[in-house]
Amino acid sequence: MLNRDDEIINRFNKQYGTKLYCYLKYSTPYELLFSTILSAQCTDERVNQVTKNLYKKYDSLEAFAKADVDELAKDIYSLGFYRAKSKNLVACAKVLLEKYNGDLPKSLEELVALPGVGRKTANVIRGNLFNDPSIVVDTHVKRISKRLGFTKETDPLKVEMDLMKKLPKEQWILWNLHLITFGRTVCFAKKPMCKECFLNDLCNSKDKVV
Known part of the structure; x- marks a missing residue:
């Protein structure tokens, strides 16, 4: 049986897939x-x-x-x-x-x-x-990682260090991609859609809308 953190990661992978992509368009x-x-x-x-x-x-x-x-x-x-x-x-x-x-x-x-x-x-x-495993801490990653209990920090560098300890290396890049999508569609900064969230039963955030 998966522990809570692994179950969260597993659900993100099932919901959004594990293919790497980039939101920014570029050719070089x-x-x-x-x-x-x-x-x-x-x-x-x-x-x-x-x-x-x-x-x-x-x-x-x-x-x-x-x-x-x-x-x-x-x-x-x-x-x-x-x-x-x-x-x-x-x-x-x-x-x-x-x-x-x-x-x-x-x-x-x-x-x-x-x-x-x-x-x-x-x-x-x-x-x-360069396909070098790294964790990008943007506003979505910082907010949602804290809501899900993966960190208690607010400083981006400290958040990054916590996530490096908690996440398997193969999930480092995916974590950013998943949380950007999640933050834009479900876990908003204000009025998150908790009732429709696929992580509802695993989330203990004080921001949770019951």
Whole structure:
């Protein structure tokens, strides 16, 4: 018989499958990196709408490296924090060209050293491009992991460390994918759909709607 945590993981796998995928649309490694940078405080759907034209206008790392920061900021205005994101994209493109010959580094330490790249973004890259098991702690993962009792922490790094201890490595990337879908369709921040939830009998959250 599965313990509670394993049963939760098993139900997520049955409900959403175990195929790896990415919500952000991209055709090159640097596009995924840039889209992830742009997704801070913004929805993946909105990022995909903007980058559809953005990656046509700036169709190479060289184009981003040479881009006018103010013009690029206007191109990504609707994504929020556009000035900082614009500066980071240009600076990041230059570093990738000058230091890595246009490739993306693989290590966490090198990735987080890139302009605009934090641990969350680095883990997206490691998991999706290099198949390096990693846990991405976004707002859904942080909220739902706590609700389900997989962590008591609120700091993203501490949440990540707790999840690394609790989850099998093969579930690290899936946990993010499953909880994003779950958080968008069932376990909302406000008014979660507890009565329709396939984890209702296993959830002891104080936010649970009876």
